Amino acid sequence: MPEITQEDREMLADAARAWVRQRASTTLLRHVGKNHSNLGYDPSCFAEMVEMGWTGMIVPEAYGGHDFGFESMGMLIEELGRTLTPSPLISTAVAAASALVMGGTEEQKQKWLPALASGEYIGALALEDGRRFDPRHSAVRAERCDGKWVLNGRKRPVEAGMAANLLIIPAQTDLPSGIQGVTLFVCSTEEAGVERNPLREVDIRGRASIDFRNVSLNEDYRLGGVGEGAALLESILERTAAVAAAEMLGGTLQAFETTIDYLKTRVQFGKLIGSFQALQHRAADMLGEIGLARAAVYEALQAIDHGDEKAAVLSSVAKIMAGKVFQKVAREMIQMHGGIGMTEEHDAGLYFKRAQAADFFCGNIAYHRERAARLMGV
Numbered sequence: 001m002p003e004i005t006q007e008d009r010e011m012l013a014d015a016a017r018a019w020v021r022q023r024a025s026t027t028l029l030r031h032v033g034k035n036h037s038n039l040g041y042d043p044s045c046f047a048e049m050v051e052m053g054w055t056g057m058i059v060p061e062a063y064g065g066h067d068f069g070f071e072s073m074g075m076l077i078e079e080l081g082r083t084l085t086p087s088p089l090i091s092t093a094v095a096a097a098s099a100l101v102m103g104g105t106e107e108q109k110q111k112w113l114p115a116l117a118s119g120e121y122i123g124a125l126a127l128e129d130g131r132r133f134d135p136r137h138s139a140v141r142a143e144r145c146d147g148k149w150v151l152n153g154r155k156r157p158v159e160a161g162m163a164a165n166l167l168i169i170p171a172q173t174d175l176p177s178g179i180q181g182v183t184l185f186v187c188s189t190e191e192a193g194v195e196r197n198p199l200r201e202v203d204i205r206g207r208a209s210i211d212f213r214n215v216s217l218n219e220d221y222r223l224g225g226v227g228e229g230a231a232l233l234e235s236i237l238e239r240t241a242a243v244a245a246a247e248m249l250g251g252t253l254q255a256f257e258t259t260i261d262y263l264k265t266r267v268q269f270g271k272l273i274g275s276f277q278a279l280q281h282r283a284a285d286m287l288g289e290i291g292l293a294r295a296a297v298y299e300a301l302q303a304i305d306h307g308d309e310k311a312a313v314l315s316s317v318a319k320i321m322a323g324k325v326f327q328k329v330a331r332e333m334i335q336m337h338g339g340i341g342m343t344e345e346h347d348a349g350l351y352f353k354r355a356q357a358a359d360f361f362c363g364n365i366a367y368h369r370e371r372a373a374r375l376m377g378v
């Protein structure tokens with residue numbers, strides 16, 4: 001990875017902040033909900049992200065990317081999180097790209113990474129099965145047949161599943177010993193037997209239910225060894241979860257700042273409500289928790305960049321803390337605005353919905369508590 005200075009990262013964040021203010025206020029989220037609800041993002045806005053190079057942030061330079069690292073990616077995503085910008089950026093530029101960077105052969109990297117970095121392909125990690133989150137097991141099964149792999153099963157919900165044209169799929173496979181393991185595959189959504197259906201959800205992110213019916217893949221579509229995908233999935237998960245936590249941090253900060261602005265202007269009983277001590281205490285409590293979450297998120301991202309062995313547990317801690325504070329601040333935003341979150345016209349309800357949905361992406365708070373405890377040997 002090239003040497004990236006803090007000044008470089010701040011310039012990137014400033015550019016992202018300026019673009020978000022101009023092109024991606026919460027009005028964009030409402031626009032997507034009305035005009036691109038199945039797709040989950042605005043293609044013209046995503047094309048601008050691609051043009052600015054954001055899809056190649058963690059892709060090595062040898063494969064058409066910028067290799068700016070995860071701390072830089074986190075700072076960029078934090079700005080998008082502030083306005084709840086809907087896009088497949090995390091799914092394609094972090095989850096799918098990480099899978100290929102860490103698990104792909106040289107031929108696979110040459111084939112798919114430049115296409116992801118250029119935006120020609122949009123990738124997604126088809127990880128969840130609609131039940132208890134467990135990356136070590138998959139509802140999709142892959143069997144060898146005439147020298148090919150045949151996939152059958154269903155994945156849901158798949159984040160950015162309606163936007164993606166390239167899927168990373170964990171599937172159950174049998175090892176020679178007879179023991180089952182998880183193997184990762186790369187699959188185009190144009191393959192025969194792949195069927196996608198949009199999921200209607202309160203949080204617009206183009207999630208899909210994807211069925212695999214006798215999908216036949218050549219050997220060169222397999223990532224890593226047979227039955228050895230669990231370790232690779234864990235690495236993909238910790239990177240994606242840490243960046244997702246940065247997005248949640250951005251949403252938290254904006255929800256908090258909007259609420260503080262309201263406390264400074266709303267008059268009740270002849271006084272600004274921000275002068276009431278009870279509300280001041282609640283605001284101070286939120287601010288303290290936001291500071292802790294920010295420290296956890298960026299410690300995790302820096303650990304990933306430096307190859308620190310603690311990165312795995314730190315990413316879970318970041319996801320836990322960002323998830324908790326985002327939900328808390330979103331609830332307080334509604335309460336301090338007098339329950340206005342019940343209407344779509346105000347942003348409070350949008351932040352509350354996003355806080356709930358973002359918690360489940362890449363494992364919720366309960367999952368990451370258990371994961372962190374396991375990694376620490378508790």
